[in-house]
Amino acid sequence: LASTGVAGFTLALMVFSWALPGLINGVAWRFLLDPRGMVDSILGLLHIAPVYCLVDGHLPLISVALVNAWTVVPFATLVFRAGLLDTPPEILAAAEVDGARPRQVLRHVVLPLLLPSILVLGVLALVYAFKSFDFIYVMTFGGPGTASTTLPFLSYRLAFEIYRYSQGASVALITVAIVLLLALMYMRQVRREERA
């Protein structure tokens, strides 16, 4: 599958979506999810109650998180693709000879082999989530209220919207400490992989 045209095209499309500035991706998603956007308009035409993804309860935070996750997909795909292509074929053949079903091969052979990559990817995705400023700015501006305000966005609003620089700096420092911790975890995992 890795060498087929469909896989190549899909990969190219995904990397292009990654290459677009976050703000443009955010605009596209806001266009879809806004109360007057495409999703709710189509639901209205079908006489279904609108979802109000960007204004109702916890949905704004979930929506922004999902959009953020969507942008990590290209990088995750590349990492998993590399991991899958690196899987020794003789191990897969041995599992097949031993009578393992495809699901068992996935659970007991492929996933353990991919575990280091999954851990690294998990840490990187978390770090990336801390940087998701553009999406929040364009999709919800941290609202409604503070429903989708993340630490970096809170830091920005405190420092540059209401000019409480000390509070903004404090929040930024807490954010840096958390990201630093994640970075240390990432480096440790990478070193483990290098030793293996």
Place this chain on the structure above:
Amino acid sequence: VTSAPRLGWATRAGTATLLVIYGLPFLWLLATSLKTDAQIFDRGTTFIFEPTFANYRSVVNGDLLSACLNSAIIAWGEFLYAITFLADPTHYPISVLIGGQIGMYGIRWSNMVAIAVAASLPILAIYAFTHRLLRDGLALGSVR
């Protein structure tokens, strides 16, 4: 009136410096790739690596271009540093124009989408010719 242009240049220089600092991890990646490739060649029995710039350039040509392309794309889409540090709105990058279409009483959808499309075109043009390098750059660890 006379100090405004100076301030503009200072804030632009400051923002550019911040972007360079932001790009330091990519330089680190580049340095690592230089070291790794040189060591690999050094171990070879038939080829003795000479640490000249031309040899380095030939060894890391792909990585260098990938890192440059990724950095260019990051700089093109930069938003937070621009709205925070640039004092003169005439120096704002195109991404800030997109954010500026969201007003207190509504969104100028047509303007916003038109600017978003215009901002995407250079990325599309770069991508059409260099998508493999970009993919490699992304795999190299260039997480934005």
